[in-house]
Amino acid sequence: AQSVTQLGSHVSVSEGALVLLRCNYSSSVPPYLFWYVQYPNQGLQLLLKYTSAATLVKGINGFEAEFKKSETSFHLTKPSAHMSDAAEYFCAVRENFGNEKLTFGTGTRLTIIP
Amino acid sequence: NAGVTQTPKFQVLKTGQSMTLQCAQDMNHEYMSWYRQDPGMGLRLIHYSVGAGITDQGEVPNGYNVSRSTTEDFPLRLLSAAPSQTSVYFCASSPQGGSQHFGDGTRLSIL
Numbered sequence: 274a275q276s277v278t279q280l281g282s283h284v285s286v287s288e289g290a291l292v293l294l295r296c297n298y299s300s301s302v303p304p305y306l307f308w309y310v311q312y313p314n315q316g317l318q319l320l321l322k323y324t325s326a327a328t329l330v331k332g333i334n335g336f337e338a339e340f341k342k343s344e345t346s347f348h349l350t351k352p353s354a355h356m357s358d359a360a361e362y363f364c365a366v367r368e369n370f371g372n373e374k375l376t377f378g379t380g381t382r383l384t385i386i387p
Numbered sequence: 388n389a390g391v392t393q394t395p396k397f398q399v400l401k402t403g404q405s406m407t408l409q410c411a412q413d414m415n416h417e418y419m420s421w422y423r424q425d426p427g428m429g430l431r432l433i434h435y436s437v438g439a440g441i442t443d444q445g446e447v448p449n450g451y452n453v454s455r456s457t458t459e460d461f462p463l464r465l466l467s468a469a470p471s472q473t474s475v476y477f478c479a480s481s482p483q484g485g486s487q488h489f490g491d492g493t494r495l496s497i498l
Contacts, residue, residue: 314492319488373484380429
């Protein structure tokens with residue numbers, strides 16, 4: 274069975290500092306991995322996805338994530354945090370093409386300190 | 388395009404009442420799903436559908452029914468509401484092999 278672990282339910286960074294949100298996955302087959310962002314009182318918006326092409330994936334709003342098979346990780350980073358990045362971030366895994374079910378992590382709430 | 392539209396946005400029910408949460412998408416996506424979001428638990432899959440006439444259970448299906456008579460619509464029915472069903476409900480759709488598009492959610496309180 275597939276699963277996702279997000280380390281740190283709350284992360285605070287200063288404006289302009291590096292953002293690092295951690296995600297580790299468990300899957301019996303090569304996974305498809307996703308990062309979603311949720312702003313207050315809104316639905317989830319796709320930030321980026323890994324589908325077995327390049328291991329470094331670039332997404333919207335300056336975010337990127339690197340797939341590391343040896344570490345079973347897919348951490349999300351952004352070089353310089355902006356106040357507008359304050360939101361909740363979810364990592365999700367899907368086992369393979371054709372199996373559309375997503376398994377989500379428990380989320381990380383990102384706070385930006387002015 | 389409206390994308391994924393959920394109605395209502397807010398609802399308060401009494402224990403034992405029934406209601407239907409509506410979900411409609413205009414992208415001709417085959418796959419649709421319902422999730423519930425609870426603090427500290429992420430999103431958990433309730434039911435999903437891979438096409439009209441086909442539905443299946445997710446991780447937390449008890450107390451909920453679904454049907455898929457058309458590609459566009461995927462309603463979620465609460466048969467007899469319980470306080471444990473107080474949550475935020477999200478509907479999502481995707482093409483096969485694609486990324487899921489989410490609605491803005493329905494905030495449901497059961498008293």
